[in-house]
Amino acid sequence: MSPDPPSNAEQCSTGPLVERPGALKEFVEATPAPVAMLDEDWCIVTHSRAWLEVFQNEGDETGSPIALDRVESTGPALSAREALPAPTNQRGFFEVFADPDGEWRSTFLRSLQEKGSQQGRERQLSQPDGPTYRVDWEVRPWQTKNGSERGVLLSVIDRTEERHAKGLRRQVDHRFDKLVGTIREGVLLMDDTGVFRDGNEAAQDILGRPLDEIIGSRFDDDIWNGLREDGSPLPNVEFPFWRAHIEREPVRDEVMGVYPPDAPPRWIRVNAQPLFRSGQVAPYAVLVSFDDITDERLKEEALQTSRDLLSSVLSSSLDGILVFSAVRNATDAITDFECVLVNPQAEKLFESTAEDIVGMRLRDDMPRQEEKGLFDAYREVVATGEPAEMEIHYDADGRDAWFQVMAVKVENGVAVTYRDITDRKEAERQIREQAQLLDKARDAILAHDLDGRIVYWNKSAERLTGWSKDEVVGTQARDCLYAPTEEDKLQRCHETMMEKGEWTGELHMRTKDDDERIVESRWSLVRDSAGAPKHVLVINTDITERKRLESQFLRSQRMESLGRLVGGIAHDLGNLLVPITLGVKVLKRRVDDTDDKVDQTLSMIQKSAERGSDMVEQVLAFARGVEGDRVALQPELIVEEVEEMTEETFPEDVEVRTRTDAALRPVVGDATQIQQVLMNLCVNARDAMPDGGTLTVDAHNVDFTERKARRNIEAEPGDYVCIEVRDTGTGMPDDVADKIFEPFFTTKEEGEGTGLGLSTAYSIIQSHDGFMDVESEEGEGTTFGVYLPAADEEATPEAASTTNGEAEPERPSFDGDGTQVLVVDDEEFVLESAQQTLEAVGYQVRTALDAAAALRVMQKEAVDLVITDLRMPEMSGLDLIRRLRKRHPDLPIVAASGVADGRTEEALEAGAQTFLAKPFTAEKLEAVLHEALHASEETVAQ
Structure with a gap:
């Protein structure tokens, strides 16, 4: 029995109220959304074309819809019969769609009784012996003003495959502006000048602007700024609704971005339908409908990012990974899992290619895996969202292997990680030994909470610090591990880690025995499943010995550099001291012994020069090493x-x-x-x-x-x-x-x-x-x-006494007796002082400022002995010695140098009889010349 018609008072709250049901029918048939008009007997009076596109039931079942070109915006109103000829075979809603539990009938009745809108999400709507749909829906009552006729409008959005009805075509009159409020999409009506003349509340909600601001504005006003899908600016003249006006063709499902006031851009999907009057070529208006797809777009972007990340992980993972998509039946129950993605490592593990594996179904093509309970496990993962872990024995295709399988839920399926654990299963003892070795690793690994209390402590940490796990877990890390001087550094470390998630640097640790160790410390912030900071993981590598070696290496390099530096300085100082030490000897021979003051002054100069010579000797000893009896x-x-x-x-x-x-x-x-x-x-x-x-x-x-x-x-x-x-x-x-x-x-x-x-x-x-x-x-x-x-075992130790108890003998005096001596040195004052010293004791002296001059002297004059500096420009003293030795095999040669370059042995090997270190005194010079001449005489005699 039909419900009682509403009273006049009730009509005020019922909507929509219509004078002519035919006009409502026209609107329903013209609306771009899937809408059906039902009378109070639940017969389908008419419906939109979008309704047919959703339910695919064109023909006699619901009646033929009116042609859209019958709706006009001006002119006399047509009668209901003229506007919409009555269908010859109207069918009831419940003849077309099943309602086994009476849910739809109850909804229609409640809407009429309560005179209000009813709506819901993803309700089942199925045709007998036909497909089943899941739709978002809204039921709104309608009635004539006198209450003689009434029914409901049913608006749906097909969520079966998450799509909106396509092919929106609108041609609507501006006179039923209140009727467009029955649909959820934003609707705007733009006239042929580009000015928006009407719109619904959904439009202002989506665009973020009040209708008072939208109505009356022009599409190219400043408030209208658009974006292309790629994020670049969209010129106003390329807006889809203006293009529909210019091109006189509908624009369908075009995505663009719009800017609400003081808010990020929102993304809308636009359909624009030009409206024409009979006999006119140019449209008089454009009906614009759009829906908000911002969330959908953000989800798609996030999903694509997730897919890209998943693809990267799959490609780089050392584990085999397969992604299975759930195969569902008509009742949405999972009947199988189909492989949709395979990473390279999985190809190696299963010795097959991705082309062969992708498309395989778990129950149909992998029966051995189903036998091991994988299908039930995967289905449980999809149902509960909880990951599953198991070990399976894979013995197909001649392979005998064990895999550790981890399945986690992904979109409409599971991602399964296969890790080959064959070796572990076959050799448990070796694995345990390896685990013990890992616990003996050099790195000390510990973790503490954000308050600094230690929660984890490995064996290497025990070995490094001396603290056992039982002694430190629960205590403050700063109190027992780090030196007090590290307090400020630890604070900076903590701040950096909280800001960037990690910190690396050097710290000074204290052991249980209060020894100090230097560690390279790596701190990482560990977060919980909600992303909140929870623990700090610390890995400390003992670098005490490395730092000590670095310090020794730097010290060794510094000492080597200093050796070269002071060696050069000592050489120059030696050259400066030679004339002083030699000159004092010459002056003492020439000055009258009765002048005590002059003798005292010369003695003071001599002592100062000798002290300077001793210091140079010490510097040279550092630079070139100290020789002695071994x-x-x-x-x-x-x-x-x-x-x-x-x-x-x-x-x-x-x-x-x-x-x-x-x-x-x-x-x-x-x-x-x-x-x-x-x-x-x-x-x-x-x-x-x-x-x-x-x-x-x-x-x-x-x-x-x-x-x-x-x-x-x-x-x-x-x-x-x-x-x-x-x-x-x-x-x-x-x-x-x-x-x-x-x-x-x-x-x-x-x-x-x-x-x-x-x-x-x-x-x-x-x-x-x-x-x-x-x-x-x-x-x-x-x-x-x-x-x-330590000495070799066969070495015989001698007494270590450093003195022989005998007084040092007095130095003998030497007489040159006319011996011809050639002195070669690149310093003139060294040549002059040596010449005066040697001539004072009877030598005949020739001098040369370089090796070339010395060779010229040797060609012209007979020389009994040559004393040459080793460090000279152009030709060195070593080269001079070698040339002289070739031309004069028996010539005595004395090599002199003050440089710490280790050339003493090289000079002797080149042919010098002896070596004279700078700076030298007159006594040393005379003694060395005497030794060289004496050694030469002995060689000739033999």
Whole structure:
């Protein structure tokens, strides 16, 4: 039975109210949305063409729709019969569509009774023996003003395949402006001048502008700014509704962007239908409909980004990955899974190509996998969204392998990761051993929460710090791991990590024994599933030894550079001191002995020159190494002599202790030089303890393995004797400890030290193929380590006494007796002073400023002996010696140099009888010439 017609009072709230049902029919048939008009007996009075496109039931089932060209905007209104001839075979709605549970009938009745709109999403609408649809729907009641006729308008959006009805065609009169409010799309009516004359509420909601601003505006006003799909500006003349007016053709499903006021652009899908009057070629208006696809577009962009990322992961993954799409039946139940994507690693694992695998179905083409429960597992993943993990045995196609399978839900399917674990299944013991080895890795791995409490601690962290897992988990990392001086750095580290997600740098850690270790620390912020920061993962690599080696390497490079520098300086200083030391000797011979003041002045000059010469000798000793007799020595004897000397000379508030291994190995070296090194270290230790303390000299054997040798850049694997000199003095900061072996660097007050003691000691030990090391901490004292290579077993140690108890013999005087001497040097004042010195003792001297001049002198005059500098421009002294040796095989030659370039042996091999180091005194010069002439005479006699 039909519902009672509404009262007059009710008609005010019922909508729409129509004078002529025929006009409503015309509107329904012209509307671009899928709309059907039903009367109160639920018969389908008429419908839009879009309705037919959705449900594909053209013909006699619902009646033939009216041609759209019957709707006009001007002229006399047609009668209902003229406007819409009654269908000859109207059918009821429930004859066309099934309503087994009465849900649709109940909705229609409720809409009429409540005189209001009813709407919902994705309700099932099916035809008997036909397809089933899922639609978003809205039911709105209609009635005539007198209530004689009524029914409902049913508007749907087909969500079965997530598409809107296509082929919008509109031709609507401006007189039913209120009727367009029954559809959800935005609707605008633009006249032939481009001015918008009408619109619905949906249009203002989508465009973000009130209708008062839209109505009356022109399409090319400033408020209308458009975007193409690619994001570039869209000129107003290319707007789809203006093109529809100009081209006189409908524009369908064109996407463009519009700018709401003070908001990001929104994306709309536009259909524009030009409207024509009978007999006219140009349209009188354009009916514009559009829907908001901003969310849809953003979802598509996000989906495409996700797909691109997934494709990248699939291509780079070391695991085999297959993506399966769910195959569903008419009731939306999953019946199978079809492979849609395969990564390269999966091709290798399954020994097949992607072309062969893509398209295969799990149940039809992979029965062995279904037997292992994969189909049920995948279906459960899709249903619940929870990932599934399992291990399967794959024994198809002659392969016998184990895979760890991880399935996670993706859009309408699952992504499955296959990891080959055959080796692990076949060798569990080896895997456990490897796991234990991983726990023994050098890197210390720990994690702490954002408050700094440690939550994870691996074995390597225990080995590095000495703290066990039970001792540190739950404690504050800053309290037990890092030095107090790192507080500011840790704060900056935390801020950087929270801002950028990671931090890398060096930190100083404290061990359980309060030792300091330098670590390369990598901090990473770990987030939870919601993206909120949760933990901090810290990986610490111990680089203490590496930093020590870097420091040693830099110190070695610096010392090498300084050696070259001071060697050059010493050479120049030596050349400057030679005329002074030689000139004093000449002046003393010429000045009357009765003039005491002159003699005192000359003695002062001589002493100053000799002191300068000694300093140059020390510098040269550092630069070129110290030579001396190398014999097997007992280190304990040297330590005993050092102990005796320190006890006799050091103050009583300095306690001297010595200790040596019972089976201390012998070393090869010069006892005097080694004693000099140890005494220098002991004196420095004494000076570092102004208020007294303990000085310890400890000699013991050390075996350097390959691993230990790598800890010191100057060490070689082998057996060593280490002599440590420890004090309990003031200690040194790190920046001072790095420079103490440099020449002229000293921490003592001005005038109390030259800064050459440790540099000379360093050079002495290097010349013994050993090395020195130092460890110091302010307020805790300093330890110097002297490492000397142990002697071979067959070496016979000699006594280490550095003195022979005999007085040094007086130097003999030498007479030149007219011997012809050629002095070659590129410094004129050296030539002049040497000439005067030698002529004063009876030599006849010729001089040459370079090697070429010397060769010319040798061609013209007979020369008994040549003394030549090694470092000269153009032709060096070595080349001169070689040429002279070829022309004069028996000629005595003396090589002289002050450069630390290690050319002493090279000069002797080139043919020189002896070597004279600059600066030299008159006595040394005379003695060397006498030695060279005497050696030459002995050679001739033999």
